[in-house]
Amino acid sequence: MAVSIKSAREIALMRESCRLLEDVFSKLEKAVKPGISTKDIDRLGEKLIREHGCEPNFLHYNGYPASICVSVNDEVVHGIPHQAHILQEGDIVSLDAGLIYKGYHSDMARTFGVGEISEDARKLIAVTRQSFFEGIRMARAGNHLYDISNAIDACVTPHGYGIVRDLVGHGIGTRLHEDPQIPNFAQRKKGMLLRAGMTLAIEPMINMGRADVEWLDDDWTVVTEDGSLSAHYENTILVTDGEPEILTMSGICE
Numbered sequence: 001m002a003v004s005i006k007s008a009r010e011i012a013l014m015r016e017s018c019r020l021l022e023d024v025f026s027k028l029e030k031a032v033k034p035g036i037s038t039k040d041i042d043r044l045g046e047k048l049i050r051e052h053g054c055e056p057n058f059l060h061y062n063g064y065p066a067s068i069c070v071s072v073n074d075e076v077v078h079g080i081p082h083q084a085h086i087l088q089e090g091d092i093v094s095l096d097a098g099l100i101y102k103g104y105h106s107d108m109a110r111t112f113g114v115g116e117i118s119e120d121a122r123k124l125i126a127v128t129r130q131s132f133f134e135g136i137r138m139a140r141a142g143n144h145l146y147d148i149s150n151a152i153d154a155c156v157t158p159h160g161y162g163i164v165r166d167l168v169g170h171g172i173g174t175r176l177h178e179d180p181q182i183p184n185f186a187q188r189k190k191g192m193l194l195r196a197g198m199t200l201a202i203e204p205m206i207n208m209g210r211a212d213v214e215w216l217d218d219d220w221t222v223v224t225e226d227g228s229l230s231a232h233y234e235n236t237i238l239v240t241d242g243e244p245e246i247l248t249m250s251g252i253c254e
Contacts, residue, residue: 001179001180001192002179003171003178003179003180003192003195003198004171004173004174004178004179004198004199005195005196005197005198006173006197006198006199006238007197010104010173011197011199011238013101013102013103013104014104014105014106014172014173014199014236014238014247015247016101016102016104017054017099017100017101017102017104017105017106017247018106018108018236018247018248019247019250020049020052020054020099020101020106021049021097021098021099021106021107021108021248022108022248022249022250023048023052024045024048024049024052024097024099025095025097025108025110025248027044027048028041028044028045028048028068028095028097029110029112031044032087032093032095032112032114033087033114033115034087034088034089034091034114034115035086035087036086036087037081037082037083037084037085037086037087038070038072038079038081038082038085038086038087038093039081039082039083039085040083041068041070041081041093041095042066042067042068042070042081045067045068045095045097046059046066046067046068049067049097049099052099052101053101054099054100054101055099055100056068056097056098056099056100057098057099057100057105057107057176058096058097058098058176061176064078064080064220065080066080066081067097068081068095068096068097069094069095069096069097069109070085070093070094070095071093071094071096071221071222071230071232072085072087072091072092072093072094073091073092073093073229073230074223074224074227074228074229074230075094075221075222075223075230076094076164076167076205076207076213076222076223076224076230076232077094077096077109077167077205077222077232078096078220078221078222079094079220079221080218080220080221087114088114089114089115089116090114090115090116090117090118090121091113091114091117092111092112092113092114092117092121092124092125092229092231093111093112093114094109094110094111094112094230094231094232095109095110095111095112096108096109096232096234097109098176103174104173104174105172105173105174105175105176106172106236106247106248107172107176107201107203107234107236107248108201108234108235108236108248109203109232109233109234110232110233110234111125111128111231111232111233113125120208120229121208121229123159124161124206124208124229124230124231125231125233127155127156127159127161127206127231128156128204128205128206128231128232128233129233130155131152131155131156131184131204131206131233132152132202132203132204132233132234132235134151134152134154134155135148135149135151135152135155135184135202135204136148136202136235136237136244136246137151138150138151139194139200139202139237139239139244140194140239140240140241140242140243140244141194141195141196141239141240141241142193142194142241143193143194144190144191144192144193144194145180145182145190145191145192145193145194146183146186146187146189146190146191147190147191147194148182148202149182149183149184149185149186149187149191150186150187152184152185152204153184153185153186154186156184156204156206157186161206161207161208161209162206162207162208162209162210162211162212162224162228163184163185163204163205163206163207163211164184164205164206164207164211164213164230165183165185165211166213166222167205167213167222168181168182168183168184168203169181169182169183169184169200169201169202169203169234170182170200170201171198171199171200171201172199172200172201172236173199180192180200182200182201182202184203184204184205184206185211194239195239196239196240196241197238197239198238198239199236199237199238199239199247200236200237200239201234201235201236201237202234202235202237203232203233203234203235204232204233204234205230205231205232206230206231206232207224207226207228207229207230208224208228208229208230209224209226209227209228210224210225210226210228212224212225212226213225235247235248235249236248
């Protein structure tokens with residue numbers, strides 16, 4: 001496993017890539033309302049990314065046909081935007097996207113409620129978000145990779161939710177997906193030692209029901225096998241000798 005340790009110059013470029021992506025998300029969140037199509041969200045996201053002089057890193061990645069993954073209700077991740085798919089009051093929608101700034105990638109995801117949502121849906125979104133923060137408490141030099149995984153699991157499991165096992169977080173830098181892979185569920189081994197300068201995309205994907213997922217016939221959209229709601233929360237972070245730095249969060253989106 002070849003894990004990239006970023007230089008000060010590379011970290012500065014990643015900070016800017018992530019800052020620009022956060023700005024995109026702050027505008028996308030305001031657009032998430034009943035009546036908008038998932039394709040219109042994708043169009044807006046791509047427009048905002050390009051207005052920053054950047055490239056959407058999801059577009060055509062391994063054949064993915066859009067710039068923003070828009071996943072609604074039981075869609076876990078990689079939902080393909082469609083003009084005919086209109087958001088309805090009470091839906092929850094996960095947006096997952098990234099951009100490339102001067103050769104460096106950023107990646108983040110949020111799940112938003114569309115209008116008024118159920119208390120159960122609100123709790124799922126809140127626990128998914130909290131599990132991310134429990135995980136990154138462990139993301140510091142000298143700890144081990146699976147300390148992150150174990151902390152996420154310990155936050156989620158008491159609620160009876162299913163933690164998706166088929167998809168994991170990842171390293172990020174000059175490529176969207178770098179080593180290491182970062183599971184969101186408990187591990188028996190310690191995993192690799194974390195070092196300052198690692199940049200990671202940590203992304204719990206949590207189902208209200210069972211953990212099992214399946215792929216639709218489009219070969220992209222991942223859905224919960226039991227039809228339950230799913231939430232997704234992701235940030236790009238920097239491992240340091242002290243507290244981790246959340247590169248995609250300066251307070252705009254929270």
